[in-house]
Amino acid sequence: MSIFREFFRKMSSSSQPSLAPVGVRGMKVLDREKFLRNIQVPVLYLKEENLSIIFKQCRPYILKIENFKPIMDLQANSSFNKCIYLHPEKVTQWKDIDEESRNVLQQFGVTEKNLTSEEVQLGYENWSYDTIFKAVLPEDEEVISGYSQIGHIIHLNLREHLLEYRQVIGQVLLDKIKTCRTVVNKSNIIDNTYRNFSMEVIAGKEDYLVSVKENRCKFEFDFSKVYWNPRLGKEHERILGFLKPGDVLFDVFCGVGPFSIPAAKRKCTVYANDLNPDSFKWLKHNAEINKVDKRLFQPYNLDGKDFICYVFKDHLTKLCKRNTQFSGKIHVTMNLPAMAVKFLKNFKGLLKDEELTDKFNYDIVVYVYCFAIGDDSVAEARQMVNENMKFDLSSFITDIFDVRNVSPKKEMMRVTFNLTKQILFDGHKSCAPVEPPAKKTRTTPQTTMTAL
Numbered sequence: 001m002s003i004f005r006e007f008f009r010k011m012s013s014s015s016q017p018s019l020a021p022v023g024v025r026g027m028k029v030l031d032r033e034k035f036l037r038n039i040q041v042p043v044l045y046l047k048e049e050n051l052s053i054i055f056k057q058c059r060p061y062i063l064k065i066e067n068f069k070p071i072m073d074l075q076a077n078s079s080f081n082k083c084i085y086l087h088p089e090k091v092t093q094w095k096d097i098d099e100e101s102r103n104v105l106q107q108f109g110v111t112e113k114n115l116t117s118e119e120v121q122l123g124y125e126n127w128s129y130d131t132i133f134k135a136v137l138p139e140d141e142e143v144i145s146g147y148s149q150i151g152h153i154i155h156l157n158l159r160e161h162l163l164e165y166r167q168v169i170g171q172v173l174l175d176k177i178k179t180c181r182t183v184v185n186k187s188n189i190i191d192n193t194y195r196n197f198s199m200e201v202i203a204g205k206e207d208y209l210v211s212v213k214e215n216r217c218k219f220e221f222d223f224s225k226v227y228w229n230p231r232l233g234k235e236h237e238r239i240l241g242f243l244k245p246g247d248v249l250f251d252v253f254c255g256v257g258p259f260s261i262p263a264a265k266r267k268c269t270v271y272a273n274d275l276n277p278d279s280f281k282w283l284k285h286n287a288e289i290n291k292v293d294k295r296l297f298q299p300y301n302l303d304g305k306d307f308i309c310y311v312f313k314d315h316l317t318k319l320c321k322r323n324t325q326f327s328g329k330i331h332v333t334m335n336l337p338a339m340a341v342k343f344l345k346n347f348k349g350l351l352k353d354e355e356l357t358d359k360f361n362y363d364i365v366v367y368v369y370c371f372a373i374g375d376d377s378v379a380e381a382r383q384m385v386n387e388n389m390k391f392d393l394s395s396f397i398t399d400i401f402d403v404r405n406v407s408p409k410k411e412m413m414r415v416t417f418n419l420t421k422q423i424l425f426d427g428h429k430s431c432a433p434v435e436p437p438a439k440k441t442r443t444t445p446q447t448t449m450t451a452l
């Protein structure tokens with residue numbers, strides 16, 4: 001999977017390379033013929049027996065563009081039988097080649113006389129998508145120079161001023177990126193419950209079923225219905241690095257399983273939960289295609305609050321009551337950065353009514369994610385966690401980590417803290433005394449109790 005960080009830059013006519021298509025600025029319907037261009041290119045003649053040494057010396061100057069061979073055969077009657085095409089922006093005269101290389105070339109009979117030029121016709125197939133976008137899209141404006149790829153889908157987030165060019169942008173990406181079959185443009189920001197977003201197909205087939213690989217597992221899902229962010233692969237890997245065989249993972253907002261499935265494959269016992277019925281469906285599918293041991297994996301389709309107040313609580317209660325010797329760690333991942341901190345209060349006093357204080361002796365680590373928008377992201381993340389827990393967690397926090405920069409003033413942060421006896425048996429309880437979700441909710445939720 002290719003992932004490029006999306007960044008924007010200003011273009012100006014002065015920075016436009018001379019080796020670029022001309023006369024295509026403002027094109028809104030792709031016309032590939034218009035990209036034909038004749039260019040004078042420097043050429044170096046040589047004998048085949050010296051090719052490898054001369055090619056090595058000329059490497060920095062070679063004309064490297066798509067679908068173009070920089071080494072060609074010459075007519076048999078010439079005293080030279082090979083030629084190398086050089087880049088016209090790098091070499092216009094013999095002295096443009098550095099002195100050391102020129103000396104080596106001369107030792108092999110290649111002098112200024114061997115440097116000539118030739119008219120070469122370049123076309124659509126020779127330009128990279130980046131060069132095409134620079135030539136077509138408005139000058140002196142921000143242009144897109146990156147994209148995310150999820151399986152066969154290329155996913156863009158085009159600025160308003162580029163929307164009228166979306167068909168050209170989509171078609172060029174489809175032509176140039178061999179593994180791409182569909183190009184979509186995000187048409188809203190992620191603000192719905194399930195963190196997926198509506199999208200418009202701007203080129204290729206309307207096919208949202210993707211297959212991706214992450215952390216040695218395969219994930220299949222409908223990208224239009226669930227959350228998946230290829231930029232989180234590294235963070236998933238970091239968390240997996242904290243898990244040991246025999247540990248337990250409670251994944252409160254699991255999506256289609258990027259924490260849960262690899263964790264179960266590493267022999268952790270996993271309780272994976274997501275409120276989105278589509279995530280739940282693909283989560284189970286992914287458990288199957290990755291041949292996850294069913295005894296180690298329990299999927300749930302509950303609100304995060306219910307998952308904490310019943311499934312998590314039930315597990316701890318049973319551990320204590322049965323006096324189970326358990327020396328591993330219990331991990332709780334909460335990746336719903338816009339809201340996860342609001343679920344923290346459900347841990348407070350969770351075991352208060354149980355007569356288990358003496359029996360509780362377990363290591364529980366919570367990884368909760370949030371967004372920070374201020375100048376001091378670490379302080380902001382700490383404050384959010386403390387305020388929402390209504391408990392000063394400072395001495396239990398073991399790490400506050402900047403996961404990624406989401407936008408110029410927005411960081412995704414992870415706060416790691418130990419969920420201690422003091423918190424779980426605190427006198428103040430937050431889980432409302434409601435009926436536990438019916439058994440069936442392990443596969444289909446009966447009710448979605450208001451979360452907070």
Ligand SMILES: C[S@@+](CC[C@H](N)C(=O)[O-])C[C@H]1O[C@@H](n2cnc3c(N)ncnc32)[C@H](O)[C@@H]1O
Nearest residue numbers: 193194227253254255274275276303304335336
């Ligand atoms: C940001 S995604 C994270 C998915 C996955 N853990 C990952 O790292 O890619 C958050 C997930 O939380 C789910 N979600 C949103 N609100 C929820 C709630 N109240 N209870 C449980 N899951 C919820 C969404 O459906 C979504 O799949």
